[in-house]
Amino acid sequence: MSRRSVDVRRAAADDVDLLIELAVRARTDEGFDRPSAHPDDASRRAHLLAALEGSGTEVHLAMAGEDAVGALVLRIGDLMVLTGATTVHIEQLYVCPAWRHRGVARQLLTAAVAAGERHGAEDVACVLPPGGRDLQRFFARLGFAPLVTLRAVPLARLRSRLAGGHVDGRRRVALDQLVARRRRQLDRPEAVGHPGAAAVVELAPPPAPVLSATVSGRGRPSAGR
Numbered sequence: 164m165s166r167r168s169v170d171v172r173r174a175a176a177d178d179v180d181l182l183i184e185l186a187v188r189a190r191t192d193e194g195f196d197r198p199s200a201h202p203d204d205a206s207r208r209a210h211l212l213a214a215l216e217g218s219g220t221e222v223h224l225a226m227a228g229e230d231a232v233g234a235l236v237l238r239i240g241d242l243m244v245l246t247g248a249t250t251v252h253i254e255q256l257y258v259c260p261a262w263r264h265r266g267v268a269r270q271l272l273t274a275a276v277a278a279g280e281r282h283g284a285e286d287v288a289c290v291l292p293p294g295g296r297d298l299q300r301f302f303a304r305l306g307f308a309p310l311v312t313l314r315a316v317p318l319a320r321l322r323s324r325l326a327g328g329h330v331d332g333r334r335r336v337a338l339d340q341l342v343a344r345r346r347r348q349l350d351r352p353e354a355v356g357h358p359g360a361a362a363v364v365e366l367a368p369p370p371a372p373v374l375s376a377t378v379s380g381r382g383r384p385s386a387g388r
Contacts, residue, residue: 167227167228168227169225169226169227169232169233169262169265169266169267169270170225170226171223171224171225171226171235171270171271171273171274172223172224172226173221173222173223173224173274174215174222174223174224174234175215176212176215176216178215178224178231179208179211179212179215180208181224181231182211182222182224182231182234183207183208183211184231185231185233185234185257185259186207186211188257188259189234189255189257192257192259192260214236219238219239219240220236220237220238220239221236221237221238221239221274221278222234222235222236222237223235223237223271223274225258225262225267225270225271227262232258232259232261232262232267233256233257233258233259233262233267233268233271234255234256234257234271235253235255235256235257235271235272235274235275236253236254236255236256237251237252237253237254237274237275237278238251238252238254239251239252239278239282239284240252242285242286242288248285248286249282249283249284249285250284250285250286250287250288251275251278251279251282251284251286251287251288252288252289252290253272253275253287253288253289253290254290255290256268256271256272256289256298258271268301272305275287287307288310289302289307290313
C-alpha cells in the first residue's frame with residue numbers, strides 16, 4: 164500500500180454511507196457477538212443521521228483520499244451526573260487494521276482535545292472493549308487511567324435474574340427467621356408451655372447434671388453426685 168496522508172474532519176450527513184461501512188467493519192474486527200440493534204442499512208442510516216444531528220454528539224472521520232480509514236465518536240456531557248464536570252466521552256475509536264500503527268488514532272484524538280477545549284471540558288474519558296489489549300495499552304500510554312468499570316447486560320436477562328433473586332431472597336429471609344426462632348427456643352428450655360417445647364426438652368441435656376454443676380459452690384463442680 165502506498166503511503167498516503169490522512170486528514171481528519173468532522174462527519175456530515177453526506178458521510179452516512181461511509182460511517183455505515185466503518186460500523187459494519189468495526190463490529191467484525193472487534194468481535195461484537197451481540198445482534199446489532201440496527202441490522203439493516205435503513206435503520207443504521209436513520210440512527211447515524213440522528214447522531215450526526217444531535218447537539219451532544221460529534222463524529223469525526225479519518226480520510227485517506229476518498230477512503231474512510233477510521234472514525235471517532237464523541238459525546239459531550241458530565242463525567243458522572245453527581246460530579247457536574249463537563250467531560251469529553253470517547254464512545255468509540257476505530258481504525259481499519261491496514262492503517263493501524265500509522266498515527267491515525269492520534270490524529271483522531273486531536274479532535275477530542277479540540278472538542279474539549281471548545282466546550283470547556285476538564286477531562287477526557289473513553290470506553291474500551293474488555294478484550295482490546297492493544298487499545299488499552301495505547302490509551303494507557305497517553306495517560307488514561309482506570310476510573311470506573313462499565314458493565315452491560317441484556318435487559319431481558321437482568322429482568323429474569325432480578326425476578327429469580329427476589330424469590331430466592333424471600334426464601335433466605337424465611338429460613339433465617341426460622342433458624343432464629345429455633346435458637347430462641349433452645350435458649351429458653353424452661354418454657355414448656357411454648358409451642359415446640361417438647362422438641363426443646365428432648366434436645367436439651369438431662370437437667371440433673373446441669374443443676375448439680377451449677378449449685379456446687381466449692382472446688383470443682385460435681386458431675387451429678
